[in-house]
Amino acid sequence: MAMHLYQVSSMLLESTVDKMRDNLTSVVLAVSVITLTLGYFSKMVLKQSQTSSDGNKKYPPYIPSYLPFLGHAIAFGKSPIEFLENAYEKYGPVVSFTMVGKTFTYLLGSEAATLMFNSKNEDLNAEDVYSKLTTPVFGKGVAYDVPNHIFLEQKKIFKTGLNIAHFKQHVKIIEDETKEYFSRWGDSGVENLFEALSELIILTASACLHGKEIRSMLDEKVAQLYADLDGGFSHAAWLLPGWLPLPSFRRRDRAHREIKNIFFKVTQKRRSSGEKVDDMLQTLIDATYKDGRPLNDDEIAGMLIGLLLAGQHTSSTTSSWLGFFLAKDKALQDRCYAEQKTACGEDLPPLNFDQLKDLNLLDRCLKETLRLRPPIMTMMRMARSPQTAAGYTIPAGHQVCVSPTVNHRLQDTWTERMTLLNFTTIPNSRRHRCIGENFAYVQIKTIWSTLLRLYEFDLVDGYFPTINYTTMIHTPHNPVIRYKRRQH
Numbered sequence: 001m002a003m004h005l006y007q008v009s010s011m012l013l014e015s016t017v018d019k020m021r022d023n024l025t026s027v028v029l030a031v032s033v034i035t036l037t038l039g040y041f042s043k044m045v046l047k048q049s050q051t052s053s054d055g056n057k058k059y060p061p062y063i064p065s066y067l068p069f070l071g072h073a074i075a076f077g078k079s080p081i082e083f084l085e086n087a088y089e090k091y092g093p094v095v096s097f098t099m100v101g102k103t104f105t106y107l108l109g110s111e112a113a114t115l116m117f118n119s120k121n122e123d124l125n126a127e128d129v130y131s132k133l134t135t136p137v138f139g140k141g142v143a144y145d146v147p148n149h150i151f152l153e154q155k156k157i158f159k160t161g162l163n164i165a166h167f168k169q170h171v172k173i174i175e176d177e178t179k180e181y182f183s184r185w186g187d188s189g190v191e192n193l194f195e196a197l198s199e200l201i202i203l204t205a206s207a208c209l210h211g212k213e214i215r216s217m218l219d220e221k222v223a224q225l226y227a228d229l230d231g232g233f234s235h236a237a238w239l240l241p242g243w244l245p246l247p248s249f250r251r252r253d254r255a256h257r258e259i260k261n262i263f264f265k266v267t268q269k270r271r272s273s274g275e276k277v278d279d280m281l282q283t284l285i286d287a288t289y290k291d292g293r294p295l296n297d298d299e300i301a302g303m304l305i306g307l308l309l310a311g312q313h314t315s316s317t318t319s320s321w322l323g324f325f326l327a328k329d330k331a332l333q334d335r336c337y338a339e340q341k342t343a344c345g346e347d348l349p350p351l352n353f354d355q356l357k358d359l360n361l362l363d364r365c366l367k368e369t370l371r372l373r374p375p376i377m378t379m380m381r382m383a384r385s386p387q388t389a390a391g392y393t394i395p396a397g398h399q400v401c402v403s404p405t406v407n408h409r410l411q412d413t414w415t416e417r418m419t420l421l422n423f424t425t426i427p428n429s430r431r432h433r434c435i436g437e438n439f440a441y442v443q444i445k446t447i448w449s450t451l452l453r454l455y456e457f458d459l460v461d462g463y464f465p466t467i468n469y470t471t472m473i474h475t476p477h478n479p480v481i482r483y484k485r486r487q488h
Contacts, residue, residue, distance in 0.1 A: 071098030128382035
């Protein structure tokens with residue numbers, strides 16, 4: 001049946017192309033709708049066949065929808081947190097629903113979520129979900145475009161460069177970059193905090209992780225290339241075929257080629273010079289896989305792109321939300337500033353790595369920000385084989401999801417769930433720990449230590465930003481903040 005429907009879609013493709021050669025975009029979009037719709041109905045036929053043959057298994061509750069193919073995409077897109085909280089109240093900790101022809105099963109609550117955090121990649125697979133997003137951005141041969149054991153080797157190479165000795169060097173670099181960037185703000189005013197921190201995160205990450213050659217080339221043109229490449233992380237890229245001639249896809253692909261060429265030139269120049277610099281670029285140049293093969297220039301370029309962009313969203317979003325929480329609670333902000341003097345000295349000397357470890361209040365504020373505003377609302381895996389959670393059997397082919405945003409604010413788990421400074425988060429396995437987490441903590445704590453020394457922050461007319469659900473990373477909407485230079 002599925003093969004028959006595929007053949008029908010192919011015949012429709014040929015017929016449509018013959019009639020609409022003068023409008024390629026219309027052809028592609030029309031055929032995409034036809035093919036996706038036929039694929040959806042084929043999937044439903046196969047699903048019904050599977051269900052009837054596995055009648056003894058207890059499947060997760062399924063939220064019905066009267067919209068074929070689209071399913072709950074509209075309701076979920078409008079307010080995903082409310083949608084999932086309501087689903088938890090009505091259906092319990094494991095629930096399935098359809099969006100754009102795909103079946104999603106959410107694990108709600110810490111107990112159900114342990115399935116994902118403790119799973120092996122061959123059971124709940126990451127590449128099957130994320131490669132569609134990351135490969136056009138990072139390139140082939142790295143991250144989710146390679147078998148998992150190769151990706152794990154690449155992560156291990158990264159870890160050798162993300163060490164404490166380097167972090168100690170990074171603190172001064174980040175502090176200097178922050179002071180230089182915010183010198184343009186002047187003594188007081190109202191500015192877009194998220195925009196500023198997004199730019200600063202790119203600058204500091206490039207300076208620390210890419211090396212001086214690449215950082216020196218980071219002008220407005222290159223910054224725009226990063227922005228175009230970053231645009232590849234979108235709902236459209238996740239849901240739609242990658243070959244569609246969308247403007248954002250074209251900008252992404254062009255930026256990928258140009259940034260890679262920049263990295264090629266820098267890498268080749270470093271190789272030919274024979275110079276040895278203690279930075280991430282040199283780490284990648286010197287690295288080898290277990291079989292002794294060195295990284296080629298294409299892999300190095302892809303890993304450098306991934307190193308920058310994979311953490312850019314999360315760090316800039318978390319930094320911004322942290323700023324708004326501190327602006328909202330002036331007493332807490334004052335305590336964080338006082339901690340700077342207690343931990344570092346009354347005269348506030350330049351920051352160092354050891355002092356960051358003593359900033360316990362700022363650290364707890366950062367972790368609470370991650371609880372209340374996790375930058376990534378959903379983590380996803382593809383079930384390659386049937387999985388069991390909370391007594392339910394999740395069929396192979398489901399996209400299995402966990403939402404930190406929802407799990408960190410469930411009413412039956414948290415008291416004062418929407419209040420900053422509960423100082424706890426749901427624990428999870430270290431199996432899926434982010435390789436850049438330690439660098440991100442150093443980066444964000446250094447930036448905010450510097451900002452707290454420079455300015456006092458206030459909300460603009462009491463406005464605390466709402467959450468922007470239109471992007472895959474839940475950024476603050478209209479993120480303006482009021483600031484005034486601090487009088488020491």
